[in-house]
Amino acid sequence: MSLDKTKVCHELKVIDRIQETEDTISLVLEIPRTTGGKFMYKAGQFVTVFLDIQGEEVRRSYSLASSPEFETDFKITIKLVPGGKGSTYLINNVKVGDKLWVTPPAGHFCLPQTIHNQTLAFFAGGSGITPIISLIKSALKLHPNTRCVLLYQNRSEANIIFKKELTDLATKYASRLNIEFIFSKPSPSWTGLSGRIDQDKILGFFERQKLNQEALQFICGPEGFMNAVVSSLISKQVDKSRIFKESFTVAASPASPATPASLSEDNDLTLDSEAIVIGDKSKLSAPETIEASIEGQLHTVAYKKDKTILECLLDAELNPPYSCLDGACMACIAKVQDGVVYQNDMGILTDDNIEAGECLTCQARPASKNVKVTYEIF
Structure with missing residues (x-):
């Protein structure tokens, strides 16, 4: 999807650059009054940065490590991805005083609106600590009767992102924050947890921290790490509604071209067998209109051939939530209330999202005469 960055972004000045580890930096951005x-923003959200790298527009999403309740900084953190265009450019080229094109914050990996003196358990792998530390800071500040525990997996002690900040938080909130580290390749002097994350280590943490099924669980990290944590929690009868997760990896493809579809003389639509179909399949037909509930207001727009739902809404000058535009985040997720839509692939969606009738509107295209989607208010 091609968009004019001047319409979806603001130019923000870099006012500080922090070397977190050898391969990870944080950038503090200045937010103009204009x-x-x-x-x-809410703790746990992210922004998307639009970069011009040798004439190519590259978009990358980065979580906010800052907390709106805890500090005034607006800080994103970037870990070098081997061969990654965005992270390599930012780490090697961006300095204090430079300006970046950045979208407003988005994302649903946030604290629930209501927390009843519950324990909050956090599981972070590598750079997955970025939204996690934001959530921890807000939880400690907003909910004085809650207890927070963190299990943080890294390669070694040298790879701990926010090491000093985590240590300071654990000291300041000693009675309410407990942190355990686990290293896959620790130094010889390390006496704590070591090796890859697995069910035994996760359940051991569960027992040591006296967690129960009522605790809220927040997970962010590589796919294998997250799968191990989720399966371990489910084995302890933790309900899925108490598990919140954010993925930094996705096998998404750009929104175009569209999945091949054929239209019969009586307007019945047939989709490619590999398409991800969401909604009432009995309604497959040529699309005409899209209804979208945005912030409680219902809008109706005409469908434009080969456009995604999000593109149609933006072309109509509406303001639906979105960020990365590539299916790599969940900022544009919406529930299909009526009709049917399809995507080339699942992107960052899970089977639970598909079962709940949710789609990524930057990837989804209408596949029925009328489609109605609702953007949840978070």
Whole structure:
């Protein structure tokens, strides 16, 4: 999807650069008053940075490591991805005083609106600590009766991102925050947990921290790490509704071209067998209109051939939530209330999302005469 970055982004100045580890930096960005509150955010959210790298537009999403309740900084953290265009460019080229094109914050990996003196358990792998530390800081500040525990997996002690900040938090909130580290390749002097994360280590943490099925669980890290944590929690009868997760990896493809579809004389639509179909399949037909509930307001727009739902809404000058535009985040997720849509692939969606009738509107295209989607209000 090609968009004019001047319409979806604001130019933000880098006012500080922090070397977190050998391959990870944080950038503190200045938010101009002219943004009109668009960069107000919740802990756990992310932004998308638009980069011009040798004439190619590259978009990358980065979580906020700062907390709106805890500090005034607006800070994103970037870990070098081997061969990654975005992270390599930012780490090697961006300095204090430079300006970046950045979208307003988005994302649903946030604290629930209501927390009843519950224990909050956090599991982070590598750079997955970025939204996790944001959530921890807000939880400690907003909910004085909650207890937070963190299990943080890294390669070694040298790879701990936010090491000093985590240590300071654990000291300041000694009675409410407990942190355990686990290293896959620790130094000889390390006496704590070591090796790859597995069910035994996760359940051991569960027992040591006296967690129960009522605790809220927050997980962010590589896919294998997250799968191990989720399966371990489910084995302890933790309900899925208490498990919140954010993935940094996705096998998404760009929104175009569209999945091949054929239209019969009586307007019945047939989709490719590999398409991800969401909604009432009995309604497959040539699309005409899209209804979208955005912030409680219902809008109706005409469908445009080969356009995604998000593209149609943006072309109509509406303001649906979105960020990465590539199916690599869940900022544009919406529930299909009526009709049917399809995607080339699942992107970052899970089987649970598909079962719940949810789609990524930057990837999804209508596949029925009328489609109605609802963007949840978070």
